[in-house]
Amino acid sequence: MRTLLSLACAALMLGASSAQDLVVRAGTIYPCGGGDVLTNGAAIWIQGGKIKAIGKDVPAPVGTPELDYGMGAVIAPGLVSTRSGYGSGVDSARAAAPFVQAIDNYNPYATYYSALRAGVTTVFLEPGKTDRLIAGQGAVVKMAGDDNDARILTRSTGLVGSVASNARFSPGFWEPRLPATADIGLGFENRQFPRTVMGAVVALKELIAFARGDGNFADEYGTPAGEVLGELIQQGAPWRLRAETDEEVAALIELFAMGKMPLVIEGLERAPDSAALLARANYPVIYQVTEPSLQDFGKDPDAERPSTHVAANLKKNGVAFAIQGWSPTSLRFAAGLAMRGGLDSQTALDGITYRAAEALGVANRVGSLQVGRDGDLAVFNGSPLDAGASVLATLIDGKVVYDAREVDAKRKAFEAKQASGTTGQVGPLVERVPVTTVVSVQELHLGDGEVLRPGELLMRDGRIVEVGARVSRPAGAVVVQGFAAMPGVVDVLGHLGMEGADPRFSKTFDMKRMLEPGDWLDREVAMAGTTTVNLTSRSQPLETATLVYKPAGVDVDAMVVRDQGALLMSWPNGSTAANLAKLAKYNEDWDAYEKALAEWEKNPPAPEPEKTSDKDKKDEEAKKEESSEEGDKKDDDGKKKKKKSKDKPEAVPVTGAFEAQVTLAGKEDQKFRLRLLEGEAGALEGTLRMGDFPDLVLLEGKRDGYKIRLDAMTVEGGLALALELNFTDNDEELPFLEGRRLFRGLEDTVVLPRTSTEYPVAKRPDPKKDEDEDKQDDKEPKGKPKAPSLDFELDLLRRAHQGSAAIFVRVDREDHIRACVDAFADAGIQPVLVSASEAHEVIDSIAGRVRGVILTGSPVTTSNRGLVAINRYARLQSAGIPVAFASFAEEGAAGLIDVATLAALEDWSTQGALRALTVDAAAMLSLQDQVGSLKAGCGGDVLLLDGPPLLPSTQIQQVWVNGLEVQR
Numbered sequence: 001m002r003t004l005l006s007l008a009c010a011a012l013m014l015g016a017s018s019a020q021d022l023v024v025r026a027g028t029i030y031p032c033g034g035g036d037v038l039t040n041g042a043a044i045w046i047q048g049g050k051i052k053a054i055g056k057d058v059p060a061p062v063g064t065p066e067l068d069y070g071m072g073a074v075i076a077p078g079l080v081s082t083r084s085g086y087g088s089g090v091d092s093a094r095a096a097a098p099f100v101q102a103i104d105n106y107n108p109y110a111t112y113y114s115a116l117r118a119g120v121t122t123v124f125l126e127p128g129k130t131d132r133l134i135a136g137q138g139a140v141v142k143m144a145g146d147d148n149d150a151r152i153l154t155r156s157t158g159l160v161g162s163v164a165s166n167a168r169f170s171p172g173f174w175e176p177r178l179p180a181t182a183d184i185g186l187g188f189e190n191r192q193f194p195r196t197v198m199g200a201v202v203a204l205k206e207l208i209a210f211a212r213g214d215g216n217f218a219d220e221y222g223t224p225a226g227e228v229l230g231e232l233i234q235q236g237a238p239w240r241l242r243a244e245t246d247e248e249v250a251a252l253i254e255l256f257a258m259g260k261m262p263l264v265i266e267g268l269e270r271a272p273d274s275a276a277l278l279a280r281a282n283y284p285v286i287y288q289v290t291e292p293s294l295q296d297f298g299k300d301p302d303a304e305r306p307s308t309h310v311a312a313n314l315k316k317n318g319v320a321f322a323i324q325g326w327s328p329t330s331l332r333f334a335a336g337l338a339m340r341g342g343l344d345s346q347t348a349l350d351g352i353t354y355r356a357a358e359a360l361g362v363a364n365r366v367g368s369l370q371v372g373r374d375g376d377l378a379v380f381n382g383s384p385l386d387a388g389a390s391v392l393a394t395l396i397d398g399k400v401v402y403d404a405r406e407v408d409a410k411r412k413a414f415e416a417k418q419a420s421g422t423t424g425q426v427g428p429l430v431e432r433v434p435v436t437t438v439v440s441v442q443e444l445h446l447g448d449g450e451v452l453r454p455g456e457l458l459m460r461d462g463r464i465v466e467v468g469a470r471v472s473r474p475a476g477a478v479v480v481q482g483f484a485a486m487p488g489v490v491d492v493l494g495h496l497g498m499e500g501a502d503p504r505f506s507k508t509f510d511m512k513r514m515l516e517p518g519d520w521l522d523r524e525v526a527m528a529g530t531t532t533v534n535l536t537s538r539s540q541p542l543e544t545a546t547l548v549y550k551p552a553g554v555d556v557d558a559m560v561v562r563d564q565g566a567l568l569m570s571w572p573n574g575s576t577a578a579n580l581a582k583l584a585k586y587n588e589d590w591d592a593y594e595k596a597l598a599e600w601e602k603n604p605p606a607p608e609p610e611k612t613s614d615k616d617k618k619d620e621e622a623k624k625e626e627s628s629e630e631g632d633k634k635d636d637d638g639k640k641k642k643k644k645s646k647d648k649p650e651a652v653p654v655t656g657a658f659e660a661q662v663t664l665a666g667k668e669d670q671k672f673r674l675r676l677l678e679g680e681a682g683a684l685e686g687t688l689r690m691g692d693f694p695d696l697v698l699l700e701g702k703r704d705g706y707k708i709r710l711d712a713m714t715v716e717g718g719l720a721l722a723l724e725l726n727f728t729d730n731d732e733e734l735p736f737l738e739g740r741r742l743f744r745g746l747e748d749t750v751v752l753p754r755t756s757t758e759y760p761v762a763k764r765p766d767p768k769k770d771e772d773e774d775k776q777d778d779k780e781p782k783g784k785p786k787a788p789s790l791d792f793e794l795d796l797l798r799r800a801h802q803g804s805a806a807i808f809v810r811v812d813r814e815d816h817i818r819a820c821v822d823a824f825a826d827a828g829i830q831p832v833l834v835s836a837s838e839a840h841e842v843i844d845s846i847a848g849r850v851r852g853v854i855l856t857g858s859p860v861t862t863s864n865r866g867l868v869a870i871n872r873y874a875r876l877q878s879a880g881i882p883v884a885f886a887s888f889a890e891e892g893a894a895g896l897i898d899v900a901t902l903a904a905l906e907d908w909s910t911q912g913a914l915r916a917l918t919v920d921a922a923a924m925l926s927l928q929d930q931v932g933s934l935k936a937g938c939g940g941d942v943l944l945l946d947g948p949p950l951l952p953s954t955q956i957q958q959v960w961v962n963g964l965e966v967q968r
Helices: 004-015 113-117 197-211 223-235 246-259 275-281 310-316 328-341 345-351 354-360 404-420 520-527 574-602 614-632 792-802 814-826 872-878 891-904 910-917 919-924
Strands: 022-026 042-047 050-055 066-068 074-077 079-081 120-125 134-137 139-142 152-154 159-162 239-245 263-270 285-288 321-324 377-380 391-396 399-403 437-445 455-460 463-468 478-487 489-494 530-535 547-549 560-562 566-570 656-664 667-678 683-690 693-704 707-714 717-727 735-743 746-756 806-810 832-834 852-854 860-863 868-871 942-945 956-961
Touching: 022 074, 022 377, 074 079, 079 328, 079 354, 113 120, 113 328, 113 391, 113 399, 120 328, 120 354, 120 377, 120 391, 134 223, 197 223, 197 246, 239 246, 239 285, 246 263, 246 275, 263 310, 275 310, 285 310, 285 354, 310 321, 310 328, 310 345, 321 328, 321 345, 321 354, 328 345, 345 354, 391 404, 399 404, 437 942, 478 956, 489 891, 489 919, 520 530, 520 891, 520 956, 530 891, 566 574, 566 792, 574 792, 574 814, 656 735, 667 693, 667 746, 683 707, 693 717, 792 806, 806 814, 814 832, 852 919, 868 872, 872 910, 891 910, 910 919
Parallel strands: 022 066, 079 120, 159 239, 239 263, 263 285, 285 321, 437 478, 489 530, 566 806, 806 832, 832 852
Antiparallel strands: 022 042, 042 050, 074 377, 120 139, 134 159, 139 152, 377 391, 391 399, 437 455, 455 463, 478 942, 530 547, 547 560, 656 667, 656 746, 667 683, 683 693, 693 707, 707 717, 717 735, 735 746, 860 868, 942 956
């Protein structure tokens, strides 16, 4: 399934031009009009605005633009509304006004956004706002299109009128008599016709006779009415008349059967017994669903009330009928109300698509998805008549005229602009925004052992916001269906991102500087199910912090879960024991400080006026002297002399990282990152990442003064770099490399500033205190408590003691495990034991005293010469000791699910292994509220599977990280 960006861009591309070739894909397609429902993936090929092909496989040419809305999406014909109000002008004063045309009041320049958002592509235009015996002539138009004339499907659908009570009680008309007389004055109001059903029928008979020249009723109905009506009857124009009750329906059928004129009957709200009569008459029917209201229908037992069985009775008697709402946006809801009496969903959907188009006389163009019909589609994120579903997109003539995700993206961009205080029009979104996604599966594995069957989750703005058997489907939500879903896997200790290197960096090193969004290897690991990695160096120094990050995040901020994921220590180790011994005093000092600070903040002293220090005075005097000297340094012309620039400094070592966005092979903004290590006699080795080449390149070369030559051999041939060391403003602290790259027979120019002086990873320099910071204590408010010294390891131990950080300890032997756990227990900390291969032998000593165990090697050990097999993971977990899987690898992290699957086959439950991969691993890192679980509030890291989790044959179908689908 395509990402929001590709869909939005495609929508913008399609919106920029008229009809063109397009393939639209979804999981289900309802052709309507008698066609079979297509499931499990189908497509529609639209060419020149018309449907060229529809089915599982369409023969569209290679390269035809595609919009793939995913397996959870449903395509139906664009909805057809048999009433709209969009063409209603001022009602005629006369009861019969066949000369009024709705098309004259239609505004093609208006934006009918509410209709498009509801999936409505075609509407009927009524000639008036209220009922009249003959209100005028209707029309049929499309809701969008570049050519206003082409949008008009029918300029005149024939006569539109009513014999219902509203029309029978239309006001009388008044024509003043001039000159006025004393006895008559200006005249009297003329009643239109009798207020009964039979009176309306008599009036219709008179009008028909008047039109045919069989009588003169000009005084009653006006001369123009007879002339226009006569032309329409001669042309065979259909009559669309409203009848609400059984009596009104019967009267109309009798009248038009006698005159053998075409008739469309609209209404039937209170006509539950007319189905058999309508079936015999075989007139097209438009069933009007009554709008929900608080209307009083009367206390009389015989009072007429809308019936919920009308639609079902029509279907039972074989009557083909359209379904009409009270507005275009109400169509789906109205069809749902029509189903209350037992109407099936397919007939209800046909009622607002194909049958509606048939009643309007435009079924040869719209209302069904058939070859040759117009490419008018509505794409839903669920069943079209599901109250929780919404419209993803609306297409007219093969052109996207509404895209819910594009609208949502623009809304988010606008809200971001407002939040940042900026103004201006919001343009097309060009960055990836998490799509609102519903994952609907047969088995939803939450990670903690609970399974919802069936289950759904809703992801919005990168997080899970709802989980249950059924969740809401906001407008624009993409619904993805599958067999099972589970949380993304947590690699509780790995090396993904080390690029094969074994760096040794300090324990305070900022590992965020190593992250690079969009790395293909990171995406591959995420696509294999591992969405969170607790990163550390392979060298694993005695004490170091780890970094918890999401390999497939779209930017560094989205990638980082916690920049100090855990403190990694060793046992037995004197430094670890010493830090535990210091922890009590460290906690005591900081507790006392925080308590004193809280007391001080309750009643802080009033600030003292600032005083100019002696140092500030001396600095001010020095500036004045310098300014005076500069004034004296002028040449003979009175102009200030320019300082001479320094000479180019001596060549400095080039160890470190040089990177920039450069132009490679004619493509701009290509990432170029060079890492070098300079050895003896100018020998160089290093690595190179290039935006136009997928693999890491290993380089060798030599530096001779300022000149640098580097060479490598790749699968696509040799690569050479000829560079020269230069300096910005001749500052030896700001070196850069510039020169040429020779690769694939092409030569490119590169300029690479140095971003680090360490190899192979960059290191953020320790901040330096200036003289003013050294005197910070002097500037502190009077009486404010002084903070104790901050110690990196002790601070992480203190946070672990408070439950907000994790301590990982490498320990193996049984006696070492016991001693380690005892020492940490004395300090009030539950550590995570790493590589504790004999932990299952000391369960009684560690149960309830450790946060978890990370094992290495095979999950199964044997005893009694191989006769007894023991699953160490299962034994620990059954004793209440959490276990987790660690890759201790880079791309090897992609195999964690397979390793867990193998472990689960050896006398261990799949749910236990699933916990070890997800929620238990997250809990070891104190991140159970962010990753490893499918619960509201957690990040949107989800795996969609085609079978149960941890089944060898099960494959991962889709992966989301922070609510964004990961793309290879």
